[in-house]
Amino acid sequence: MFTLATWNINSVRLRAQLVCRLLADEAPDILCLQECKSPVDKIPAEVFHALGYHWIVARGQKGYNGVAIISRIPIEDAGDRDYARLGHARHVAARLPGGVVIHNVYVPAGGDEPDRTVNVKFGQKLDFLTDMRDAFHADRPGRSILVGDLNIAPREDDVWNHRQMLKIVSHTPTEVEHLGAAQDAGGWVDVTRKDIPTGPLFSWWSYRARDWAAANRGRRLDHIWATQDISGASHSSRILRDVRGWEGPSDHVPVFARFDLAP
Template sequence: MPSLKIASWNINSVRARPDLVSRFLEEADPDILCLQETKAHNDVFPRKFFEERGYPHIALNGQKMHHGVGTISKVPLEEDLRHDWQDNGEARHIGVRVAGKFRLENVYVPAGGDVPDRDVNPKFGQKLDFLGRMTEWGQKLAEPTLLVGDFNIAPLECDVWSHKQLLNVVSHTPIEVETLQRFKDSHDWVDLGRKFIPAPERCFTWWSYRSPDYTKNDRGRRLDHMWCSPTLEDKVTGHEVHEPVRGWEKPSDHVPLVCEVQL
């Protein structure tokens, strides 16, 4: 049965890491690559770079200097849409239909600043409101959908290196976890990461740049996710975290996820 290999990766500037991207495309050979934090306006996105590597179909929602998402594909993409879940014009979503079979939604949830209190940190409130708007969207969603991206939330206790020490750290606070759970419930999303790597097995996708050697203390978090509609679950045949990429030269602080979907 034909299938598509789909990757998702917060690249932390696509133009700053061409060698990293090229190596990943060569080694993993995904059919579709969903990028977050591209940090490139559509006019300066490196289209030719991807076209030369066999990815001529490109859907972009870029922004100068910050944010930005892009879906790059070997196969045609249909009906690209952009939701402003941030409600301020930030480029954080691009959605397409793939092969006439399912929708592929690529999202970059705001980090939320450093203080987990919306009264003193507006960025934290924006993050919660972003997820609230996603929840309203999820409640109305009817098509089979694969949702991928940087959610900037590690929902389970085993999704961080220390649940106790990170309870008050943005990305693992109870209110973020509860807000993400409401979104999950809005469409009965299937968390593919934890379907294929069941809790409490270790599964991290992000390590801070503050540690010179990310493997030494392994203070990781599972911030990047792939979720699917219940109607698509049986079509997803695999899910991998490409952790070694974090150790490549000049890496992003996130690593790619890859899943395979039968058509």
């Protein structure tokens, strides 16, 4: 039995105290972070260790990308994959006692223009998702969990205004189709929407909004998926909206789920 959280922290060194606050207040057993913006040896692991989180598996880059899995349950490094051969630190996996594998993924944001002919970053995003799809087809995962900032809000109620967002990167039909293909290839179940099947859900609010809470122009970019063989063991999903109001916040908030798994 464990509680899992995922959070795009937007610099783990800049916001280490926010991570500590979340660990102290909510006590997830495992916290997956994205956009750490730090080499692995510069991640402030000692402050997490002091709170009982003695294990960390991470991949890092200086000032850019970066993913980490922090745990108070023993975990072992289960490798990484350079999707689309971008040379970015965007994936790391960890194995739990009993064999469940957690994949922590940070999908490219994709820039501002949803057209790969004029925007290289958008093409990279689609290629990343296509490579994920192909990897899952080639080696269909089992007893696995995939979390992270997938940078796509797939459902109409995952954005503040579906019609206005259709041409905005993160909710275009092309992106939603690519994400759906990767999800289907792996047999992944959207745990958050399994537990909360209806109604608007957001995990990101832009820094550009003068009053993010009043405007509430959010998107659900952060996800927890599980393979079908263990998805029934997940429950109690929640999104911690209030974290967006902490001092010096990330523009993302943590997403939680609970898993009750037999070895």
